[in-house]
Amino acid sequence: MTALTEDGTPRDALGPLKDREGVARRLLEASAKHSFDPDAELDWNAPFDPDKWFWPPELVSLYDTPLWRRMPQEQRMDLARHEAASLASLGVWFEIILMQLLVRHIYDKPLTSAHVRYALTEIADECRHSMMFARLIRRGGAPAYPVTRLHHNVGRVMKAVSTTPGSFACTLLGEEILDWMQRLTFPDERVQPLVRGVTRIHVIEESRHVRYAREELRRQMVTAPRWERNLTRVTSGQAARIFSVAFVNPQVYTDVGLDRAEALAQVRASAHRRDVMQSGARRLTDFLDDIGVLQGVGRRMWRSSGLLA
Structure with a gap:
């Protein structure tokens, strides 16, 4: 008979926990070999x-919508430029939240441990990524697209009060969907070389961040008290709903000369867009399902976000 956790998650599904210090040491070794200075690495001029x-x-x-098919090629390419700026803006917002979550996570951890040392290494990575994204926005000529005031303030609360498992679940939400898209972007020769260079750096360094967050979230779903695991299921579902809405700032449609209401309606109705978002989230949702995060009301919230089929 399969052993269960107290809230019904099969313990075997959670898998054996890896040694926290061993994981951190391997990530530190990878960081020493494969870290980049975007200012020096990329040709910004x-x-x-x-x-x-x-x-x-x-x-x-808007790809493959009726509106997209009516748009001239120049307008399509301009929309892509503005959406790249919107995603980079979202990335900076998220990285700043993530840095505070990591600082809170290590505040009461042994300061000489490899686990803490790697968290500090990741924070340094995220500082470089935030500056890299901001520089890309300015270089591309589109405006920055901040999230709404509501989402900005939700982020303010979340980064101040989030539990440890909630923090790592939200970390993975912000990292893995964009990572999937960037893995399609950096080898694509149709894309501007600077954008490809930015996404290549981000993919290489984020792969370590994902590993760190996955291992810690898996640990938390075994060791955290029941109330904290249940709260993680709900807060991750709410974060998925916010993230799916904030993914592209609707101001981009206005800025390229489109009717915002029509554009939003067609994005919501687009089967292609829904498939893109669910494909981007699939590796993450499979993992969250395996470790018991996608249960109950949290699972329903993930479905309502459009990220879970």
Whole structure:
């Protein structure tokens, strides 16, 4: 008979916990070999190619909608440029939240441990990523697109009061969907070389961040008290709903000369867009399901976000 946790999660599904210090040491070794200085690594002064995209067209929110089919190519490419700026803006917002969550996580951990040392290494990575994304926005010529005041203040509360498992669940939500999209972007020769370079750096360094967060969340879903695991299920579902709405700032449609209401309606109705978002989230939702996060009301919230089929 399969042993269960007190809230019904099969213990075998959680898998054996890896040694926390061993994981951190391996991540530190990888960081020493594969870390980048974007200011030195990328050619920020190279001119943009007018025939290349700032984001793969298939990942643009309106792709394959009736509105997209009516848009001239120049307007489609302009929308891709603005959506790239919107995603980079979302990335900076998220990275700043993540840095505070990591600082809170290690505040009461042994200061000489590899686990803490790697968290500090990741914070340094995230500082560089935030500056890299901000520089990309400015270089691309589109405006920055902050999240709404409501979402900004929700983030303010979350980064101040989130539990440890809730923090790592939200970390993975912010990292893995964008990572999936960026893995499609950096090898795509249709895309601007600078954008490809930015996404390549981010993918390489974020792979370590995902490993760190996954191992810690798996540990928390075994060791945290029942109330904290249940709270994680609900807060991760709410975070998924916010993230799916905030993913592209609707101001981008206005800024490229589209009717915002029509564009939003077509994005919501787009089967292609729904498939893109669910494909981007699938690796994450499979993992969260395996470790018992996608249960009860939290699972229903994930479904309502559109990220879970």
